[in-house]
Amino acid sequence: MVPANSRSRRPDDDLGRVRLGLAIGAGRLAAKASRLAGRGSGASIRGQVMLRIDPQAFGKLLRHRRIAAVSGTNGKTTTTHLLTAAVRASLSDGNRVVTNADGANLYHGIASALGEHPDADIAILETDERVVRELIRQGRPELLVLLNFSRDQLDRHHEIKALGRSWRDALVEAGTEGPVVVANSCDPLVVWAARAAHRTVWVDTGDSWTQDAALCPECGSVLVHAPATPASRARWHCPACDLSQPTPDYVVHGDDVTDRSGTVHHLALQVPGRFNRANAACALAAAVEFGGGAADALRGMRDVKSPAGRYATAHFGSTSARLLLAKNPAGWAESLPLAASDPVVLAIDSAAADGRDVSWLWDVDYEQLAGRHVVCTGPRAQDLAVRLTYAGVEHSVEPDLSTALTDRSATLDCIATYTPFQRLRRLGGLA
Amino acid sequence: MSPVRIVLIYQSLLGIYGDRGNAMVLAKRLEWRGIDHELIVVEPGEPVPPDAGVYLLGGGEDMAQISAVRALTSDTNLFRGMDAGAVLFAVCAGYQICGQTFTVGDHDEVIDGLGLLDVTTRRGPQRAVGEILTRWTRPDGSVSLITGFENHGGFTTLGADAAPLAQVEVGIGNSGDGTEGAVQGRAIGTYPHGPVLARNPDLADHVLSLALGRDLEPLDLPEVDRLRADRIAHVRAGRRRVGA
Ligand SMILES: [Zn+2]
Numbered sequence: 040m041v042p043a044n045s046r047s048r049r050p051d052d053d054l055g056r057v058r059l060g061l062a063i064g065a066g067r068l069a070a071k072a073s074r075l076a077g078r079g080s081g082a083s084i085r086g087q088v089m090l091r092i093d094p095q096a097f098g099k100l101l102r103h104r105r106i107a108a109v110s111g112t113n114g115k116t117t118t119t120h121l122l123t124a125a126v127r128a129s130l131s132d133g134n135r136v137v138t139n140a141d142g143a144n145l146y147h148g149i150a151s152a153l154g155e156h157p158d159a160d161i162a163i164l165e166t167d168e169r170v171v172r173e174l175i176r177q178g179r180p181e182l183l184v185l186l187n188f189s190r191d192q193l194d195r196h197h198e199i200k201a202l203g204r205s206w207r208d209a210l211v212e213a214g215t216e217g218p219v220v221v222a223n224s225c226d227p228l229v230v231w232a233a234r235a236a237h238r239t240v241w242v243d244t245g246d247s248w249t250q251d252a253a254l255c256p257e258c259g260s261v262l263v264h265a266p267a268t269p270a271s272r273a274r275w276h277c278p279a280c281d282l283s284q285p286t287p288d289y290v291v292h293g294d295d296v297t298d299r300s301g302t303v304h305h306l307a308l309q310v311p312g313r314f315n316r317a318n319a320a321c322a323l324a325a326a327v328e329f330g331g332g333a334a335d336a337l338r339g340m341r342d343v344k345s346p347a348g349r350y351a352t353a354h355f356g357s358t359s360a361r362l363l364l365a366k367n368p369a370g371w372a373e374s375l376p377l378a379a380s381d382p383v384v385l386a387i388d389s390a391a392a393d394g395r396d397v398s399w400l401w402d403v404d405y406e407q408l409a410g411r412h413v414v415c416t417g418p419r420a421q422d423l424a425v426r427l428t429y430a431g432v433e434h435s436v437e438p439d440l441s442t443a444l445t446d447r448s449a450t451l452d453c454i455a456t457y458t459p460f461q462r463l464r465r466l467g468g469l470a
Numbered sequence: 471m472s473p474v475r476i477v478l479i480y481q482s483l484l485g486i487y488g489d490r491g492n493a494m495v496l497a498k499r500l501e502w503r504g505i506d507h508e509l510i511v512v513e514p515g516e517p518v519p520p521d522a523g524v525y526l527l528g529g530g531e532d533m534a535q536i537s538a539v540r541a542l543t544s545d546t547n548l549f550r551g552m553d554a555g556a557v558l559f560a561v562c563a564g565y566q567i568c569g570q571t572f573t574v575g576d577h578d579e580v581i582d583g584l585g586l587l588d589v590t591t592r593r594g595p596q597r598a599v600g601e602i603l604t605r606w607t608r609p610d611g612s613v614s615l616i617t618g619f620e621n622h623g624g625f626t627t628l629g630a631d632a633a634p635l636a637q638v639e640v641g642i643g644n645s646g647d648g649t650e651g652a653v654q655g656r657a658i659g660t661y662p663h664g665p666v667l668a669r670n671p672d673l674a675d676h677v678l679s680l681a682l683g684r685d686l687e688p689l690d691l692p693e694v695d696r697l698r699a700d701r702i703a704h705v706r707a708g709r710r711r712v713g714a
Contacts, residue, residue, distance in 0.1 A: 193486065193487060194621055198532070249482075253482035253483050260537075261541075395600070396487065398487045398488030400488065401490060401665050421693070425693050428693045429498050
């Protein structure tokens with residue numbers, strides 16, 4: 040692979056650098072103005088201004104760095120935090136690593152983070168599914184972690200397979216100069232895309248979500264999913280073509296990850312849930328591929344507690360609420376078992392970032408909450424109330440987020456879709 | 471009397487928009503009335519029961535539509551069930567495959583449908599995405615509003631044997647011609663998700679009445695009334711952004 044920084048210097052490079060410098064300066068001013076106006080960190084506006092002044096900034100800022108990118112529908116932010124911590128733990132100077140830790144994962148979010156750390160020679164980037172193709176083209180990442188694919192915001196993304204195809208095309212196009220891919224072998228669409236890479240490290244995460252993997256992405260046949268039994272792990276294969284679950288290099292079982300040499304790594308994370316153990320196994324595999332040691336990686340990952348506010352405890356009057364984010368049915372399937380409080384608060388919205396169609400509420404198994412009380416909140420609380428009526432779950436409706444949480448009981452779990460999650464972080468003093 | 475069979479067909483193929491909720495709603499409304507019933511979920515490869523009271527089809531992607539048509543055509547039990555007097559309630563992609571033909575893919579390949587509804591579907595000038603509100607004239611002549619969320623790229627034209635289910639007040643519906651959905655005999659096709667039967671209890675009970683052959687007393691569900699009032703007010707306030 041040709042390192043990015045060995046590219047020959049062109050005569051227009053100096054001019055390009057000046058323009059990038061102007062863009063970074065203007066972005067900084069815009070971010071400062073936004074902060075002074077009390078409108079958040081300004082990270083997003085910084086990136087927008089930068090890309091307006093220098094449309095090439097995204098590519099320029101990616102050059103001269105070692106890059107690892109993380110993408111997938113669910114778990115990107117947490118996995119990026121885990122991988123960043125894993126890589127930093129293997130370095131004497133953690134400042135060598137830049138990351139978009141706030142979860143701003145589109146072009147301007149990535150440009151914003153990179154522009155603030157021009158000297159960091161390693162970039163670990165959470166990357167929106169739609170940006171992966173351009174990141175591969177312009178950034179030539181060494182490593183790409185592909186976590187999973189499921190339906191999300193169907194009012195905007197009508198065919199999830201189109202995203203998988205864009206990853207696949209970019210990997211084919213990059214050939215041997217493309218990234219090594221660390222990929223979840225339980226997800227057929229991920230496998231279909233990732234097997235186009237020149238080298239792939241497969242992680243058997245034990246993911247059981249198959250609702251979005253009915254058809255073979257290669258040939259359109261109905262995939263065969265063999266569920267897990269006490270004696271064997273869940274497996275899938277296509278009955279009509281050669282697409283099947285690859286032999287894993289890493290296998291997650293409970294709180295342990297076994298690598299291809301048979302070594303067992305104990306995770307002992309602070310972030311909760313089976314899903315995050317799967318994320319951590321992918322981050323561990325990626326950190327090792329990136330050149331670090333497994334022991335350092337595990338040590339680093341164990342310090343990650345609340346990536347971008349997830350799982351953090353917010354305070355509303357006398358109530359302490361642990362905030363969980365769930366953006367789609369697959370995310371809810373992972374989050375619901377973690378929310379053990381009674382009452383439990385569920386916050387639903389249908390802003391653009393949440394998906395404007397809330398029909399997905401009927402693809403989530405809320406029946407499992409029977410016997411507890413649910414407080415329905417957020418602008419679409421009433422849709423949840425109807426869903427819970429049919430699920431036979433006792434509930435009350437309080438659309439206002441503050442009122443729903445304030446002075447309710449000592450400690451609560453609260454699961455929210457994206458927009459109310461961000462609002463609750465601010466209302467609860469976390470952001 | 472044997473239990474009413476509600477058969478949800480190919481959830482894994484035609485279930486990405488929560489349309490399984492239509493089956494859950496029908497089953498629960500029977501349960502609340504103490505009417506004996508069974509909810510059966512059939513996946514491709516499994517036989518469709520030929521003796522259902524209601525068959526349900528939901529929304530899905532292009533490849534899933536082709537797969538579902540192929541499986542249902544070779545299974546044939548859906549056709550037998552319809553001949554025996556079952557009710558079919560099909561939503562979005564499920565509605566399209568019940569027609570004569572529909573198109574898939576970037577090159578608009580024309581695919582033969584199941585022919586249970588005299589409708590044809592072709593790619594529309596823009597995708598219809600957003601809250602929709604329609605006026606449905608019930609068998610007794612009264613009008614009931616139908617609220618839901620439509621999300622479809624195909625535009626549907628009705629042939630002589632099919633009648634529109636409802637008239638559009640806000641949204642696109644079949645093709646922007648003012649009609650929404652189709653009815654032909656005991657087959658009903660419609661675009662809205664929501665799921666549509668969760669948001670529209672009159673329509674849910676209409677489907678059940680057809681299957682049972684008798685009228686049903688309405689259920690008192692204030693949660694559903696509040697949701698309907700919310701959504702109808704919202705969509706009438708003009709917050710619908712077409713194609714956004
Ligand atoms: Zn295949």
